[in-house]
Amino acid sequence: MTRGGSQDKLDGHCANGAAFNSRLWEHESHCFPDTRVDLLKQIISWSKDPHGACIFWLNGIAGTGKSTIARTVARTWSDQKRLGASFFFSTGRGDLGHAGKLFATFAAQLVNALPAVRNYVYKAIEEVPDIFERGLSDQWTYLILQPLSNLKGPPQQQIFILVIDALDECEGDDDARLLLRLLSDSVHVNTIQLRVFVTSRPETQIRFGFRLIPEAIHQDFVLHNISQSIIQHDISNFLRHELHLIQRENRFSEGWPGERMVELLCQRAHGLFIYASTACRFIRDLSWDPEQQLSLLLQDDYVGQSPTRELDVMYTKILTHSTIRSEQLMQEKKRLSSEFRRVIGFIIILFDTLPVTMLAKLLGLPPRTVRIRLHCLHSVLDVPESDESPVRLLHPSLRDFLLDQTRCSDTQFWIDQNKVHDDLFVNCVKLMTKHLQKGIWVLRLPGTLTCEAEDGVVQKCLPLDVQYACRYWVYHLQRCNIKLYNDDRVHQFLRKHFLHWLEALSLIGKMSDGILMVKLLQSMLTVS
Numbered sequence: 001m002t003r004g005g006s007q008d009k010l011d012g013h014c015a016n017g018a019a020f021n022s023r024l025w026e027h028e029s030h031c032f033p034d035t036r037v038d039l040l041k042q043i044i045s046w047s048k049d050p051h052g053a054c055i056f057w058l059n060g061i062a063g064t065g066k067s068t069i070a071r072t073v074a075r076t077w078s079d080q081k082r083l084g085a086s087f088f089f090s091t092g093r094g095d096l097g098h099a100g101k102l103f104a105t106f107a108a109q110l111v112n113a114l115p116a117v118r119n120y121v122y123k124a125i126e127e128v129p130d131i132f133e134r135g136l137s138d139q140w141t142y143l144i145l146q147p148l149s150n151l152k153g154p155p156q157q158q159i160f161i162l163v164i165d166a167l168d169e170c171e172g173d174d175d176a177r178l179l180l181r182l183l184s185d186s187v188h189v190n191t192i193q194l195r196v197f198v199t200s201r202p203e204t205q206i207r208f209g210f211r212l213i214p215e216a217i218h219q220d221f222v223l224h225n226i227s228q229s230i231i232q233h234d235i236s237n238f239l240r241h242e243l244h245l246i247q248r249e250n251r252f253s254e255g256w257p258g259e260r261m262v263e264l265l266c267q268r269a270h271g272l273f274i275y276a277s278t279a280c281r282f283i284r285d286l287s288w289d290p291e292q293q294l295s296l297l298l299q300d301d302y303v304g305q306s307p308t309r310e311l312d313v314m315y316t317k318i319l320t321h322s323t324i325r326s327e328q329l330m331q332e333k334k335r336l337s338s339e340f341r342r343v344i345g346f347i348i349i350l351f352d353t354l355p356v357t358m359l360a361k362l363l364g365l366p367p368r369t370v371r372i373r374l375h376c377l378h379s380v381l382d383v384p385e386s387d388e389s390p391v392r393l394l395h396p397s398l399r400d401f402l403l404d405q406t407r408c409s410d411t412q413f414w415i416d417q418n419k420v421h422d423d424l425f426v427n428c429v430k431l432m433t434k435h436l437q438k439g440i441w442v443l444r445l446p447g448t449l450t451c452e453a454e455d456g457v458v459q460k461c462l463p464l465d466v467q468y469a470c471r472y473w474v475y476h477l478q479r480c481n482i483k484l485y486n487d488d489r490v491h492q493f494l495r496k497h498f499l500h501w502l503e504a505l506s507l508i509g510k511m512s513d514g515i516l517m518v519k520l521l522q523s524m525l526t527v528s
Contacts, residue, residue, distance in 0.1 A: 006121075006122035006123075006125040006126055007122065009125055009132070010104060010107060010108050010111075010121070010122075010125060011108060012509070013101055013104040013132040014101060014104055014105045014108045015087070015094075015095035015096055015101040015102070015104075015105045016094075016095065017088075017093065017096060018086070018087045018088060018095075018096055018101075018102075018105045019085075019086050019087070019088075019105075019109060020070070020071050020074035020075065020078070020086040020088060020163065020165075021074075021075070021078065021086075024093075025071065025088065028067070028068070028071060029068050029071075029277070030068060030071050030072045030075060031065075031068055031069060031072040032234070032237060032238050032241065034237060035234035035237055035238065036065070036069060036072075036234060038230070039069070039221070039223075039226070040069070040072065040073065042221070043056060043058070043069075043073050043197070043221075044073065044076065046195075046219060047073075047077065047082070047159060047161055047195060047197070048159065050157070050159070050193060052195070052219070053216065053217060053218050053219035054183075054184060054186050054187040054194075054195060054196060054217045054218065055180075055183060055184060055186075055195070055196045055197075055198060055213070055217060055218040055219070056195070056196070056197050056198070056218070056219050056221070057198050057199075057200070057210060057218055057219070057220045057221070058070075058197070058198070058199045058221050058223060059199070059200055059201065059202045059206075059220065059221070059222055059223065060199075060201070060202070060222065060223025060224045061201060061202070061223075061224050061308075062201060062272075062274070062308070062395075062396065062397045062400060063272035063273060063274030063275060063311060063395070063397050064223045064224050064271070064272060064273060064274075065223070065273040065274075066165070066166070066199040066200070066201075066223060067088065067165050067166060067199065068273065069199070069223075070086075070088070070163060070165040070197070070199050071165075073163070073197065074086050074163045074197075077161050077163075081113075082158060082159060082160055082161060083113060083160070083161055083163065084106075084109065084110055084113050084114065084160040084161055084162050084194065085105070085106040085107075085109035085110050085113065085162050085163070086109070086162070086163035086164075086165070087102050087105055087106065087163070087164050087165070088165040088166060089164070089165060089166040089167060089168075089169040089170050090166065090169055090396075091169045091171070091396060091399070092348070092349075092350050092351060092352065092353065092393065092399075093352060093353055093392075094351065094352035094353075097169065097170070097171050097351060097352075098170060098171045098172065098175070099136060099170050099171075099172070099175045099176075099179055102136070102164075102179070103136065103139040103140050103143050103144055104132060104139065104143065106143070106144055106162065107121050107143040107144060107147075110144070110147075110148075113160065114148075114151075114160070114192070116151055116152075117147045117148060117151060120146070120147035120148075120150045120151070121143060121147045123147075124142040124143055124146065124147060125143075128142050131143065132512075133512055136175065136178055136179065136182065137178070137182060140182045140185070145185060145188075145189065148189050148191060148192060148194065149188075149189055149190070149191060150191075151191035151192065155190060155191055155192065155193075156191065156192045156193070157193070158192070158193070159193040159194075159195055160192055160193065160194055160195070161194075161195045161196070161197055162183070162186075162194065162195070162196045162197070163196075163197045164179075164183075164196065164197070164198045164199070165199045166199060166200060166396075167179070167180075167198055167199070167200035167206060168200040168201040168203045168206060169396065173205035176203075176205050176206055176209060177205055177206075177208065177209035177212070179209075180198075180206070180209035180210060180212075180213060181209070181212065181213065183196045183198075184213045184214075184217050184218070187217055202222070224271065228271060231271045232266055232269075232271070234273075235266055235269050235271070235273060235276050236262065236263075236266045238273070238276055238277075239262055239265055239266060239269075239276055239279075239280070240262060242276075242277075242280040242284075243256070243257060243262065243280070243283075246280070246283060246284050246290055249284075250290055252290075252291075257291075257294055261294065261298065264298050265279060265294075265297070265298070268297070268298070268310050268314070269310070270310045270311075272310070272311055274311065274395050274397050275310060275311050275314060277395075278314065278315075278318075278379060278380065278394070278395070279297055279314065281378065281379040281380075281394075282297065282314075282318055282379035283297070284379075285376075285378055285379055287375075287376055287378075296317055296321060297314065297317065299317075308401075308407060311397060311401070312401055312407045312408070315380070315398060315401050315402075315408075316408070316410055316413070318377075318379055318380060319340075319377075319380075319410075319413050320410075320412075322376035322377055322379075323336055323337075323340050323373070323376065323377075324336050324337060324340075324412055333412070337412040337413070339365075339369065339373050340373060340412070340413065341412075341413070341414075341415050342363065342365075342423075343359075343363065343365070343369075343370055343373045343374070344373075344377075344402065344415065345402075345415040345416075345417075345419075345420040345423075346359065346362065346363055346420065346423075346424065347359070347381070347391055347393070348393060348398070348399040348402060348403070348415065349415075349417060349420045349421060349424060349476075350424075350468075350472075351468075351471075351472045351475060351476075352468060352471070352472070353390035353391060353392050354390055354391070354464060354465065354468060355386075355387055355388050355389055355390050355391070355464065356370055356371060356374070356383075356387045356391060357387045357388070358463060358464040358465040358468070359391060359465075361431070361463070361465040362424070362427055362428070362431065362465045362468065362469070363427070364427060364430075367387065371387075374391065379394075380393075380394055380395075380398050381393060381394060381398075382394055402414065402415045403415055403417050417479070418479070418480060418481065421476045421477075421479040421480050422476075422480045422482075424472075424473075424476040425473055425476040425477045425480055425482075426489075427469075428468070428469035428472065428473035428476060429469075429473060429489060429490075429493050431465060431466055431469040432466065432469050432470060432473065432493065432497060432500075432501060432504075433493060433496075433497065435462070435463075435466045436466075436470075436497045436500035436501060436503075436504055437500055438499070438500060438503075458507050458508060461507075462504055462507060462508060466504070467504075467508050470501060470504045470505055470508070470510070471505070471508070471510055471513060474517040474520055474521060475517075475520075477490065477521075477524070478520060478524065482524075483524060483525075484521065484524050484525045485525075490521070494521075501514070502514055
């Protein structure tokens with residue numbers, strides 16, 4: 001294999017959008033000026049200390065600003081030429097939701113950040129051609145650890161940092177724990193000083209993973225334990241800035257909305273930056289009067305309990321205001337509630353994002369219906385103007401809220417994830433049954449490679465909704481808790497379309513995923 005071939009193979013196994021500065025995260029925020037000052041100083045100080053811990057773990061509950069901090073320090077280290085690589089996990093965004101491509105992505109970024117390591121990485125790919133199908137331990141060893149350890153010359157004094165954001169969004173508890181154990185091996189790299197910056201919620205599996213690592217190897221910082229006065233000061237600064245922009249955009253009188261309103265919003269935030277940013281998006285929504293939006297948020301129902309309680313109240317207000325009105329007839333409310341739970345349920349459960357047109361096909365609804373349901377939800381969803389761009393959650397806390405019946409007590413909005421997975425599984429099988437057939441891609445010559453296809457040819461015969469169905473139907477089935485048996489829906493589909501399905505996976509470059517799905521299907525089989 002040529003070195004160019006090694007690079008192409010490495011690039012082909014990277015997760016798109018993983019890096020902090022990728023197009024996917026372009027409009028996500030960084031720390032607002034004069035906020036998080038002491039914490040940022042502490043993180044930067046750790047990253048420069050030659051005797052510092054190998055891993056810095058920044059943990060905090062949902063909405064406390066972990067990803068914003070991660071983007072901010074990653075930008076700083078990138079500007080200083082000290083960022084080795086970054087990977088921002090994100091549930092529901094394809095390869096960003098699991099660890100399968102983490103180390104390939106790290107390796108691809110490292111060969112650019114440290115050109116001296118390039119040849120060693122490419123050599124590993126040549127000598128271990130199946131490296132990308134191997135487990136995480138082998139990928140870490142051959143793609144990262146050994147190439148770095150093989151660097152020639154005196155040890156470099158400069159410290160390079162790997163950034164992993166939202167480790168709690170990595171699917172698979174075992175993988176999260178394994179990653180922490182592997183990353184702790186960075187301390188054994190003698191040719192350079194390698195550090196790892198990790199953010200996550202304090203989930204049980206991650207806390208347990210850190211307990212298995214010697215304390216001297218990691219430094220922990222609990223974000224939600226910062227002094228409440230400091231957090232409120234930072235949130236207040238953010239709110240003043242955002243509300244001032246809204247005041248200017250709407251030509252309100254100078255000083256709008258007044259100190260009392262800012263203080264009330266700050267109290268409602270209860271230390272959660274996601275509350276403040278979502279509230280500002282809701283107030284700014286061009287479909288409504290900002291003063292009425294602000295008044296709605298500050299209605300006298302302040303409960304002063306846990307941070308999530310305030311966030312839950314706000315989400316309920318936004319959803320009620322945007323989808324279902326009190327003056328509507330009961331039959332109309334039921335219809336709107338059903339459409340909301342179906343459309344939003346699909347969006348928050350999907351393993352990858354889809355554009356509106358493709359989402360509508362997967363839902364089995366007219367695109368116009370989907371657009372209407374999404375039209376008033378810009379404060380909680382990224383709904384692009386173009387039907388060809390994917391719809392995304394603005395923050396995973398909305399998913400947490402809608403799937404938790406103890407938090408989302410309004411049955412008009414609560415989403416039963418088992419039912420949604422079941423619906424998605426059924427719709428995926430229907431789509432594949434309709435579209436998959438022998439020779440779905442008409443080849444000009446036998447033996448033609450997928451990579452030789454003209455741009456758009458594969459997508460023309462396999463639209464994104466069908467590609468999604470092929471890649472993820474088994475995983476939706478798995479989460480339905482359905483056992484397989486002879487002559488059921490799955491059996492009938494595979495009996496007729498198994499080879500067509502494999503051909504489709506091959507065309508979209510996901511044949512290795514098919515092997516894993518077949519094994520998963522086998523594990524679910526009920527032997528009678």
